[in-house]
Amino acid sequence: MKAAIVTVGDEILIGQITDTNSGFIAKALDKIGIGVYEMLSISDDRLHILSTLAFLQNRVDVVIITGGLGPTKDDITKTTLCEYFDDHLVRNGMVEAHVVDLFEKVIGREASQVNKDQALVPSKSTVLHNAVGTAPGMWMEKGNTVFVSLPGVPYEMKYLVENEVVPRLVTQFERPYIIHKTLLTYGQGESHIAERIEDWENNLPEFIKLAYLPHPGRVRLRLSARGVDEAMLRDRIALETEKLRGLIGDIIVGYDEGDTIEVVLGRLLAEKGKTIATAESCTGGRIAQLLTSVAGASAYFKGSAVTYSASSKVTVLGVPQELIDKYSVVSAEVAEAMATGAQKIFGTDFAIATTGNAGPSKGDADAEVGTVYIAFATPQGIYSEKYDLGQPREKVIERAANKGLEKIYQEILKN
Amino acid sequence: MKAAIVTVGDEILIGQITDTNSGFIAKALDKIGIGVYEMLSISDDRLHILSTLAFLQNRVDVVIITGGLGPTKDDITKTTLCEYFDDHLVRNGMVEAHVVDLFEKVIGREASQVNKDQALVPSKSTVLHNAVGTAPGMWMEKGNTVFVSLPGVPYEMKYLVENEVVPRLVTQFERPYIIHKTLLTYGQGESHIAERIEDWENNLPEFIKLAYLPHPGRVRLRLSARGVDEAMLRDRIALETEKLRGLIGDIIVGYDEGDTIEVVLGRLLAEKGKTIATAESCTGGRIAQLLTSVAGASAYFKGSAVTYSASSKVTVLGVPQELIDKYSVVSAEVAEAMATGAQKIFGTDFAIATTGNAGPSKGDADAEVGTVYIAFATPQGIYSEKYDLGQPREKVIERAANKGLEKIYQEILKN
Structure with missing residues (x-):
């Protein structure tokens, strides 16, 4: 059993956006035993869409199309589907009610006619309910091939793949x-x-x-x-x-696919009834953001002091000014004082602190770009490590955040 | 003038790797006025490669193929090119000398026969010198179409596009x-x-x-x-x-392609010599993380208090306990006290504060999932707004962070 994934939109063809949708869909299909024959990105062009659909119909069992479902003029996937299926658009009452409701409750204004027209769907299509957006998914069949059209906005596409497309494919097709x-x-x-x-x-x-x-x-x-x-x-x-x-x-x-270090760490802290805080300089809140991306984090995450300026390390975290003067803000001593400070002001069992230079140029301190000190405060005491995390800036931040979480996880395991 | 970009390799089709090569090539072509008609990812399969080349020859002027040039068994692009061009492989002395040299000087061991066979190229091809790797690029023509084969390793591909492919295309074709x-x-x-x-x-x-x-x-x-x-x-x-x-x-x-709200906001603050801090509850450090993702943020971003627990709002930010008791942690009053607190402890001109319920379930306070109060402290005073940001959790956080930055940007403009 084979599938093709088609992305419609000029923004990918001029390199402005990287197509991550196709990879997500490929993974989801792979999991249920459907191989991907081909991925294509094509332009918002009627003839190009038509010829692609015809080309793929003879080659695969499922064609999944993303993009071109927005309410604006350059979005032509829906009318082109009608042309391919010799069909016409009809207004779907359920979709329109959902759009009106979404605008009222979430966006806080009335849906315009353009918004309501998201409810126009090919008459032969089965509507796939998009709970997180206004453009519905559409499921159509021709010959032995299923054509599924999904919005290109990644989280809407993901919602529809997980909640509508995969369950239907699993039911409709026999797979190993x-x-x-x-x-x-x-x-x-x-x-x-x-x-x-x-x-x-x-x-x-x-x-x-x-x-x-x-x-x-x-x-x-x-x-x-x-x-x-x-x-x-x-x-x-x-x-x-x-x-x-x-x-x-x-x-x-x-041991689970959804496991990330922040999820695993959170589970461990919750199990042990322990708490954590962070004090972040060069990571700028990234560790706090990772920890709070997990639902229920308030059970164990108490807070973070993102002390980007040297003075706030003193006033907020209580780092002694003498330490900064003597060792500079990027030092083991300051990292450890930050971690101890966070543990104290947030009243937690554990704390992680970071101070370093994420680049691209040298900052307040003389530290080389990529140098990061990470300190780990535990009920038993405090220690720190120095890392050379390379460049560029976003990689340094990401590596420091991951390293901090990985190390403190090992510490929590011991407690 | 039109081009197609073809990526060869199973790892993309199962979603294991995101194809970033095609976007890079598309941008490079777009800059010199060559539109990309189509991007394709196909498997390491001889027939699939052959049919794709034949299909594209009638449709575009240039086909750029990446991948499948490695030394292992599953790399079949080169032999398949020979088949398509009715050609055979010949050993290229310059490439072999380069491979031997690269192994000696960079890798520090002798090139094996498998490595040396990277010098086998179709006899009709023009070799494109790959200074940064062992697999050469190849330029071939059939009818009016140019076929270029490049290695899939991103930095080798980039080197060849910039130094060999683009200069040749610019010379050979007239473009708009x-x-x-x-x-x-x-x-x-x-x-x-x-x-x-x-x-x-x-x-x-x-x-x-x-x-x-x-x-x-x-x-x-x-x-x-x-x-x-x-x-x-x-x-x-x-x-x-x-x-x-x-x-x-x-x-x-x-007005620039790289502009994001955090970049634009940072530029404005730097121009005006003003500073900013954040106090974050439900956004969990996301605003701080966005602000510090911009190089040079230390000039205007002083820090953030991520006060996730109610008690830390009191101890770190100085929010009066009575306010929390009277209005709950998710309230306009607490948001405003948090913003004022951040402005004070970080000593900044502006501050943003967030408190709300990102979900998925109701938290400490009785606030509905999606309810977020955002407060804006400016040199002129303080105000807050209530938002219903829907769900799921990650969207609430993202919308609240964007909304906070957007609103404070408007405030800074006035100052």
């Missing part, structure tokens, strides 16, 4: 079972991990595939088993996961 | 001029903007296209003019931009 297991590791690179698990990997059965999904500072390992006997696949995946735990248990922090 | 202008607007939706500029949009000349690029809380408008008379295009884009300023100047905050 695919069982995935994703493990989250922190602190070691892809090639290092590959060496540690080489023998195990070489002895994996044919029907299990291993993929390395690397990100800065962390690597996900995904095991995928494909076959007809679901129970056997589950048992074998569980067995291989156990073997992996034996080999690299020291760097595995999570 | 393309002038872009991107405007950043805040605070109004795509459809609302479309209504306000409808007459103007309807009267745009044929050679200028308008695109709406929406994100939560902001919309970019991109004007693209294409033609042979560069000076005329520039003049007309300037004229239309002026007209737009007249129509929607109140919501335009930036």
Whole structure:
């Protein structure tokens, strides 16, 4: 069973926007055993859309189209679908009621006629309810091929893929079972991990595939088993996961696909009834933002002092001015005083503090670009480490935030 | 003149890797007036590659292919090119010498036979020298179409595009001029903007296209003019931009492609020599993180108190406990006291404060999910506004952060 993913929109073709939708959809399809034959990005051009649909109809079972569903003139996907299906637009009452409601309750003004026209859909289409936006998804069939049209706004597309498209595909098509297991590791690179698990990997059965999904500072390992006997696949995946735990248990922090270091850390803190705060200079609130991106964070995250200026490190966190004068703001001593200060003012068990130079040029202190001190305050005491996190700016911030969370996680485990 | 960009490799089709090469190439081509007709990602499959090349030959002037040039078995682009061009591989002495040299000097070991075989190229191809890697680029022509094959490693691809491909295309083809202008607007939706500029949009000349690029809380408008008379295009884009300023100047905050609200706000604060701080509850540090994502933010951003717990609002920001008891933590009164507190402890001209319920469930206070109070402290005084920002959690946080920055920007403009 094969699918094609089509992105409609000039902004991708001139390189202004990177298409991340196709990758998301490909992952979702891969999980349910549907292979992607081809991904295409084409322009908001009627003839181009028509010829692409015709081309793909003979080649795949499912065509998923994103983009071109907005209310403005350059959005022509819907009328072009009508042309391809020899159909016409009709007003869908449920969609219109939803649009009117969304405008009233969320946007706080009345929906205009243009907004209400989002409710115009091809008469032959099945509407896919878009709870998080105004443009509905549409499901149409021609010959043996399913065509699904989705809005290009990533979170609306994601909502529809997860809640409407995948469940319908699973019901409508027979596919092999695919069982995935994703493990989250922190602190070691892809090639290092590959060496540690080489023998195990070489002895994996044919029907299990291993993929390395690397990100800065962390690597996900995904095991995928494909076959007809679901129970056997589950048992074998569980067995291989156990073997992996034996080999690299020291760097595995999570066993679920949604696991990130902030999710795992939050779960651990909540379980232990412990609390955390941060004091951030060069990370500028990124660690706090990661921690609070998790629902329910208020149970264990108490707050953060983002002390970007030197004076606020003194006034807000109580870092002694003498320390700054003697060692400079980018130093182990100041990082540790910041962490202790955060622990104190927020009254928490643990605290992380960062001070460094994220670049692009040298700041107040003489520290090289990429130099970051991270301090870790625990009930047992305080320590800090110095890191050279390279460049550019956004990578330094990201690496420092991940490193801080990874290290404090190890500390919390001990408590 | 039209181009197509083809990416070869299974890792993109299963969503493991996001294709950023195509966007880079598209931008480079767009700059020299070559429009991209289509982008495709296809598998490492001989027949699929052959049919794609044949399909594109009739449609575009230039086909740029990346990927599948590595030394391993699954890299078949080169042999497939030979098949398409009815050609055979020959050993290129210059490339082999370069590979041997690169291994000796950079990698520090002798090149193996597999490495040396990177010097095998189709006999009809023009070799494009890859100074930063072992796989050469290849330039071939069939009919009126140029086919360029490049390695998929991003920095090698970039080197070849900039140093070999673009210079050759500029010499070989006559192209039109393309002038872009991107405007950043805040605070109004795509459809609302479309209504306000409808007459103007309807009267745009044929050679200028308008695109709406929406994100939560902001919309970019991109004007693209294409033609042979560069000076005329520039003049007309300037004229239309002026007209737009007249129509929607109140919501335009930036006139450059890299402009975001945090960049524009930072520029304004730096120009005026003013400073800012934030006090964040429900946004959890997101506003601070946005402000500090801009290089040089330390000139105007002093810090943030992320007071997630009620008690830290009292101890860190000096919010009176009575206010919290009387109005609850999610209230206009507490938001305003937080903003005043931030202004005071960080010693800044401006401050933004947020308190609300980002969801998914009701928190400490009785506030509905999505309810957020944002307070704005200025040298003239303090005020706050109540917003219903819907759901889910990450959207509430993102909308509140954008709304806070947008509003304070308007305040700073007045000062």
